[in-house]
Amino acid sequence: MTTFEHLLVEKQDRIAWVSIHRPKKLNALNAALLEELHQLFLSLKEESDIRIIVLTGSGEKAFVAGADIAEFAQFDAQQGKMLSRKGQKTVFDLIAQSSKPVIAAINGFALGGGLELALSCHIRIASTNARMGLPETSLGVIPGYGGTQRLAQLIGRGRATEMILSCRMVTAEEALNVGLVSQVVSQEELLSSAATLAEKIMCNSSNAMGHALRAIDAAYQEGVAGFEQEINAFGECFGHPEFKEGTQAFLEKRKANF
Numbered sequence: 001m002t003t004f005e006h007l008l009v010e011k012q013d014r015i016a017w018v019s020i021h022r023p024k025k026l027n028a029l030n031a032a033l034l035e036e037l038h039q040l041f042l043s044l045k046e047e048s049d050i051r052i053i054v055l056t057g058s059g060e061k062a063f064v065a066g067a068d069i070a071e072f073a074q075f076d077a078q079q080g081k082m083l084s085r086k087g088q089k090t091v092f093d094l095i096a097q098s099s100k101p102v103i104a105a106i107n108g109f110a111l112g113g114g115l116e117l118a119l120s121c122h123i124r125i126a127s128t129n130a131r132m133g134l135p136e137t138s139l140g141v142i143p144g145y146g147g148t149q150r151l152a153q154l155i156g157r158g159r160a161t162e163m164i165l166s167c168r169m170v171t172a173e174e175a176l177n178v179g180l181v182s183q184v185v186s187q188e189e190l191l192s193s194a195a196t197l198a199e200k201i202m203c204n205s206s207n208a209m210g211h212a213l214r215a216i217d218a219a220y221q222e223g224v225a226g227f228e229q230e231i232n233a234f235g236e237c238f239g240h241p242e243f244k245e246g247t248q249a250f251l252e253k254r255k256a257n258f
Protein backbone atom coordinates (compact mmCIF):
# COMPACT_ATOMS: atom_id res chain seq x y z
CA MET A 1 0.00 0.00 0.00
CA THR A 2 1.26 3.50 -0.87
CA THR A 3 2.01 5.66 2.12
CA PHE A 4 1.49 9.39 2.00
CA GLU A 5 3.06 12.25 3.89
CA HIS A 6 -0.03 14.43 4.08
CA LEU A 7 -2.88 11.94 3.87
CA LEU A 8 -4.03 9.31 6.34
CA VAL A 9 -5.83 6.53 4.52
CA GLU A 10 -7.73 3.70 6.14
CA LYS A 11 -9.73 1.13 4.22
CA GLN A 12 -12.45 -0.73 6.01
CA ASP A 13 -15.62 -2.53 4.92
CA ARG A 14 -15.45 -1.15 1.36
CA ILE A 15 -15.06 2.45 2.59
CA ALA A 16 -11.84 4.44 2.09
CA TRP A 17 -11.44 6.95 4.92
CA VAL A 18 -9.12 9.76 3.85
CA SER A 19 -7.92 12.43 6.28
CA ILE A 20 -6.07 15.49 5.05
CA HIS A 21 -3.13 15.68 7.43
CA ARG A 22 -0.99 18.83 7.69
CA PRO A 23 -1.69 19.53 11.34
CA LYS A 24 0.65 22.50 11.75
CA LYS A 25 -0.95 24.35 8.81
CA LEU A 26 -4.61 23.56 9.47
CA ASN A 27 -4.44 21.03 6.60
CA ALA A 28 -3.78 23.76 3.99
CA LEU A 29 -3.37 22.38 0.48
CA ASN A 30 0.19 22.65 -0.81
CA ALA A 31 1.46 21.21 -4.10
CA ALA A 32 2.74 18.01 -2.49
CA LEU A 33 -0.61 17.35 -0.82
CA LEU A 34 -2.52 17.97 -4.06
CA GLU A 35 -0.24 15.53 -5.88
CA GLU A 36 -0.92 12.93 -3.20
CA LEU A 37 -4.68 13.45 -3.55
CA HIS A 38 -4.32 13.03 -7.31
CA GLN A 39 -2.41 9.75 -6.90
CA LEU A 40 -4.79 8.47 -4.25
CA PHE A 41 -7.98 9.12 -6.23
CA LEU A 42 -6.45 7.53 -9.33
CA SER A 43 -5.63 4.40 -7.38
CA LEU A 44 -8.99 4.26 -5.51
CA LYS A 45 -10.71 4.33 -8.90
CA GLU A 46 -9.09 0.98 -9.73
CA GLU A 47 -9.71 -0.70 -6.36
CA SER A 48 -12.77 -2.87 -6.84
CA ASP A 49 -13.13 -3.56 -3.10
CA ILE A 50 -13.61 0.17 -2.42
CA ARG A 51 -17.15 1.43 -3.05
CA ILE A 52 -17.18 4.85 -1.39
CA ILE A 53 -14.73 7.46 -0.15
CA VAL A 54 -15.05 9.73 2.88
CA LEU A 55 -12.83 12.80 2.96
CA THR A 56 -12.22 14.67 6.20
CA GLY A 57 -9.60 16.81 7.92
CA SER A 58 -7.31 15.52 10.58
CA GLY A 59 -7.55 17.16 14.01
CA GLU A 60 -10.51 18.95 15.52
CA LYS A 61 -10.08 22.43 14.12
CA ALA A 62 -9.96 22.28 10.36
CA PHE A 63 -11.21 20.34 7.39
CA VAL A 64 -8.86 22.35 5.16
CA ALA A 65 -8.04 26.04 5.79
CA GLY A 66 -7.44 26.75 2.11
CA ALA A 67 -4.75 26.56 -0.48
CA ASP A 68 -1.30 27.15 1.02
CA ILE A 69 -0.99 30.94 0.84
CA ALA A 70 2.78 30.90 1.55
CA GLU A 71 3.33 28.72 -1.50
CA PHE A 72 1.69 31.01 -4.07
CA ALA A 73 2.27 34.46 -2.54
CA GLN A 74 5.12 35.21 -4.97
CA PHE A 75 3.48 33.79 -8.11
CA ASP A 76 2.98 35.87 -11.27
CA ALA A 77 -0.09 35.76 -13.54
CA GLN A 78 1.16 32.82 -15.59
CA GLN A 79 2.02 30.75 -12.53
CA GLY A 80 -1.37 31.63 -11.01
CA LYS A 81 -3.17 30.38 -14.08
CA MET A 82 -1.17 27.15 -14.09
CA LEU A 83 -1.83 26.59 -10.38
CA SER A 84 -5.57 26.87 -10.95
CA ARG A 85 -5.67 24.79 -14.14
CA LYS A 86 -3.52 21.98 -12.77
CA GLY A 87 -5.44 21.83 -9.48
CA GLN A 88 -8.82 21.78 -11.20
CA LYS A 89 -7.86 19.07 -13.68
CA THR A 90 -5.82 16.77 -11.45
CA VAL A 91 -7.74 16.93 -8.19
CA PHE A 92 -11.03 18.84 -8.08
CA ASP A 93 -12.47 17.59 -11.38
CA LEU A 94 -11.09 14.11 -10.72
CA ILE A 95 -13.06 13.97 -7.47
CA ALA A 96 -16.20 15.56 -8.94
CA GLN A 97 -16.15 13.08 -11.82
CA SER A 98 -15.41 10.03 -9.67
CA SER A 99 -17.80 7.17 -10.38
CA LYS A 100 -17.54 6.19 -6.71
CA PRO A 101 -19.44 8.50 -4.36
CA VAL A 102 -17.26 10.86 -2.32
CA ILE A 103 -18.60 12.29 0.96
CA ALA A 104 -16.95 15.31 2.56
CA ALA A 105 -17.15 15.17 6.35
CA ILE A 106 -16.45 18.81 7.23
CA ASN A 107 -15.06 18.82 10.74
CA GLY A 108 -13.96 22.47 11.14
CA PHE A 109 -12.74 25.33 8.93
CA ALA A 110 -13.39 24.71 5.23
CA LEU A 111 -12.06 27.87 3.64
CA GLY A 112 -10.99 28.77 0.13
CA GLY A 113 -9.54 25.66 -1.52
CA GLY A 114 -10.85 23.69 1.46
CA LEU A 115 -14.45 24.61 0.73
CA GLU A 116 -13.76 24.05 -2.98
CA LEU A 117 -12.52 20.56 -2.13
CA ALA A 118 -15.75 19.89 -0.23
CA LEU A 119 -17.73 21.34 -3.16
CA SER A 120 -16.10 18.89 -5.54
CA CYS A 121 -17.33 15.99 -3.37
CA HIS A 122 -20.78 14.58 -4.16
CA ILE A 123 -22.25 14.95 -0.66
CA ARG A 124 -21.27 17.19 2.27
CA ILE A 125 -22.05 16.71 5.93
CA ALA A 126 -20.67 18.96 8.67
CA SER A 127 -20.10 19.12 12.39
CA THR A 128 -21.65 21.98 14.38
CA ASN A 129 -18.27 23.73 14.78
CA ALA A 130 -17.62 23.84 11.02
CA ARG A 131 -17.15 27.23 9.36
CA MET A 132 -17.23 27.60 5.60
CA GLY A 133 -16.23 30.43 3.32
CA LEU A 134 -14.38 31.60 0.24
CA PRO A 135 -12.11 34.38 1.55
CA GLU A 136 -9.96 34.69 -1.59
CA THR A 137 -10.99 38.25 -2.52
CA SER A 138 -9.59 39.39 0.85
CA LEU A 139 -6.22 38.19 -0.48
CA GLY A 140 -6.65 39.97 -3.81
CA VAL A 141 -7.45 36.82 -5.75
CA ILE A 142 -10.59 34.79 -6.57
CA PRO A 143 -11.50 31.15 -5.89
CA GLY A 144 -9.51 29.15 -8.47
CA TYR A 145 -10.40 25.54 -7.77
CA GLY A 146 -13.94 25.69 -9.15
CA GLY A 147 -15.51 27.71 -6.31
CA THR A 148 -17.09 30.41 -8.48
CA GLN A 149 -18.88 27.68 -10.44
CA ARG A 150 -19.71 24.97 -7.93
CA LEU A 151 -20.82 27.23 -5.06
CA ALA A 152 -23.25 29.08 -7.34
CA GLN A 153 -24.55 25.77 -8.74
CA LEU A 154 -25.18 24.49 -5.25
CA ILE A 155 -26.62 27.44 -3.32
CA GLY A 156 -27.61 29.83 -6.11
CA ARG A 157 -25.89 32.76 -7.75
CA GLY A 158 -27.02 35.45 -5.31
CA ARG A 159 -25.92 33.67 -2.15
CA ALA A 160 -22.66 32.53 -3.73
CA THR A 161 -21.87 36.04 -4.93
CA GLU A 162 -22.54 37.41 -1.47
CA MET A 163 -20.23 34.84 0.14
CA ILE A 164 -17.45 35.40 -2.41
CA LEU A 165 -17.56 39.21 -2.32
CA SER A 166 -17.98 39.56 1.44
CA CYS A 167 -15.60 36.70 2.36
CA ARG A 168 -18.08 35.95 5.14
CA MET A 169 -17.81 32.55 6.81
CA VAL A 170 -21.08 30.70 7.28
CA THR A 171 -21.89 28.48 10.23
CA ALA A 172 -22.82 24.83 9.82
CA GLU A 173 -26.44 25.72 10.56
CA GLU A 174 -26.55 28.37 7.84
CA ALA A 175 -24.83 25.98 5.45
CA LEU A 176 -27.57 23.46 6.15
CA ASN A 177 -30.30 26.05 5.58
CA VAL A 178 -28.94 27.03 2.16
CA GLY A 179 -28.19 23.47 1.02
CA LEU A 180 -24.42 23.77 1.18
CA VAL A 181 -24.38 20.70 3.43
CA SER A 182 -27.08 18.10 3.83
CA GLN A 183 -26.59 17.12 7.48
CA VAL A 184 -25.17 18.73 10.63
CA VAL A 185 -24.20 16.66 13.64
CA SER A 186 -21.94 17.07 16.67
CA GLN A 187 -18.22 16.72 16.08
CA GLU A 188 -18.17 13.44 18.01
CA GLU A 189 -20.85 12.00 15.74
CA LEU A 190 -19.47 13.23 12.42
CA LEU A 191 -17.59 10.12 11.32
CA SER A 192 -20.21 7.70 12.59
CA SER A 193 -22.84 9.70 10.67
CA ALA A 194 -20.63 9.50 7.58
CA ALA A 195 -20.35 5.73 8.10
CA THR A 196 -24.14 5.36 8.45
CA LEU A 197 -24.69 7.34 5.27
CA ALA A 198 -21.96 5.40 3.43
CA GLU A 199 -23.51 2.08 4.49
CA LYS A 200 -26.94 3.18 3.30
CA ILE A 201 -25.50 4.23 -0.06
CA MET A 202 -23.52 1.00 -0.42
CA CYS A 203 -26.71 -1.08 -0.25
CA ASN A 204 -27.43 0.15 -3.78
CA SER A 205 -26.00 -0.82 -7.15
CA SER A 206 -22.55 0.72 -7.62
CA ASN A 207 -22.97 0.45 -11.39
CA ALA A 208 -26.21 2.45 -11.23
CA MET A 209 -24.64 4.97 -8.84
CA GLY A 210 -21.72 5.55 -11.19
CA HIS A 211 -24.16 6.24 -14.03
CA ALA A 212 -26.30 8.49 -11.80
CA LEU A 213 -23.27 10.55 -10.74
CA ARG A 214 -22.20 11.01 -14.37
CA ALA A 215 -25.72 11.94 -15.46
CA ILE A 216 -26.12 14.50 -12.65
CA ASP A 217 -22.72 15.97 -13.51
CA ALA A 218 -23.69 16.24 -17.18
CA ALA A 219 -26.01 19.14 -16.34
CA TYR A 220 -22.92 21.16 -15.43
CA GLN A 221 -20.65 20.14 -18.30
CA GLU A 222 -20.40 22.50 -21.21
CA GLY A 223 -21.55 20.93 -24.46
CA VAL A 224 -22.97 17.79 -22.83
CA ALA A 225 -26.66 17.06 -23.32
CA GLY A 226 -27.75 15.90 -19.87
CA PHE A 227 -31.10 14.39 -20.86
CA GLU A 228 -29.44 12.44 -23.69
CA GLN A 229 -26.74 11.24 -21.28
CA GLU A 230 -29.50 10.08 -18.93
CA ILE A 231 -31.25 8.14 -21.70
CA ASN A 232 -28.04 6.35 -22.67
CA ALA A 233 -27.01 5.62 -19.09
CA PHE A 234 -30.53 4.38 -18.25
CA GLY A 235 -30.31 1.96 -21.17
CA GLU A 236 -26.84 0.75 -20.28
CA CYS A 237 -27.98 -0.19 -16.77
CA PHE A 238 -30.26 -2.82 -18.34
CA GLY A 239 -27.24 -4.69 -19.68
CA HIS A 240 -25.53 -4.94 -16.29
CA PRO A 241 -25.83 -7.91 -13.89
CA GLU A 242 -26.68 -5.54 -11.02
CA PHE A 243 -29.90 -4.58 -12.81
CA LYS A 244 -30.84 -8.26 -13.08
CA GLU A 245 -30.04 -8.74 -9.39
CA GLY A 246 -31.91 -5.59 -8.27
CA THR A 247 -35.09 -6.34 -10.20
CA GLN A 248 -34.98 -10.07 -9.43
CA ALA A 249 -34.56 -9.37 -5.70
CA PHE A 250 -37.61 -7.09 -5.76
CA LEU A 251 -39.71 -9.72 -7.51
CA GLU A 252 -38.53 -12.42 -5.10
CA LYS A 253 -39.25 -10.13 -2.11
CA ARG A 254 -35.67 -10.24 -0.83
CA LYS A 255 -32.84 -7.73 -0.39
CA ALA A 256 -30.61 -7.25 -3.41
CA ASN A 257 -27.06 -8.45 -3.00
CA PHE A 258 -24.81 -6.00 -4.84
Ligand code: COA
Pocket residue numbers: 024025026028065066067068069070109111112113135136139
Ligand atom coordinates in the same frame (compact mmCIF):
# COMPACT_ATOMS: atom_id res chain seq x y z
N1 COA B 1 -2.18 28.70 3.94
C1 COA B 1 -1.03 28.59 4.62
N2 COA B 1 -0.96 28.49 5.96
C2 COA B 1 -2.11 28.49 6.64
C3 COA B 1 -3.36 28.60 6.00
C4 COA B 1 -3.37 28.71 4.59
N3 COA B 1 -4.50 28.80 3.90
N4 COA B 1 -4.32 28.61 6.95
C5 COA B 1 -3.70 28.49 8.13
N5 COA B 1 -2.36 28.41 7.95
C6 COA B 1 -1.31 28.28 8.97
C7 COA B 1 -1.05 29.60 9.68
O1 COA B 1 -0.20 30.41 8.92
C8 COA B 1 -0.43 29.09 10.95
O2 COA B 1 0.92 28.73 10.69
P1 COA B 1 2.11 29.18 11.70
O3 COA B 1 1.73 28.57 13.02
O4 COA B 1 3.33 28.60 11.08
O5 COA B 1 2.06 30.67 11.73
C9 COA B 1 -1.19 27.81 11.23
O6 COA B 1 -1.74 27.40 9.98
C10 COA B 1 -2.31 27.98 12.23
O7 COA B 1 -3.17 29.01 11.75
P2 COA B 1 -3.58 30.31 12.62
O8 COA B 1 -3.94 31.40 11.67
O9 COA B 1 -2.55 30.60 13.64
O10 COA B 1 -4.90 29.75 13.35
P3 COA B 1 -6.11 30.63 13.90
O11 COA B 1 -6.93 29.70 14.73
O12 COA B 1 -5.64 31.88 14.53
O13 COA B 1 -6.98 31.03 12.59
C11 COA B 1 -7.99 30.65 10.45
C12 COA B 1 -7.60 30.06 11.81
C13 COA B 1 -8.50 29.51 9.58
C14 COA B 1 -9.10 31.69 10.64
C15 COA B 1 -6.77 31.33 9.80
O14 COA B 1 -5.70 30.40 9.82
C16 COA B 1 -6.96 31.77 8.38
O15 COA B 1 -7.61 32.79 8.12
N6 COA B 1 -6.37 31.04 7.42
C17 COA B 1 -6.39 31.41 6.01
C18 COA B 1 -7.75 31.16 5.41
C19 COA B 1 -7.76 31.57 3.96
O16 COA B 1 -7.68 32.73 3.62
N7 COA B 1 -7.90 30.57 3.10
C20 COA B 1 -8.00 30.80 1.68
C21 COA B 1 -6.71 30.61 1.03
S1 COA B 1 -6.86 30.80 -0.72
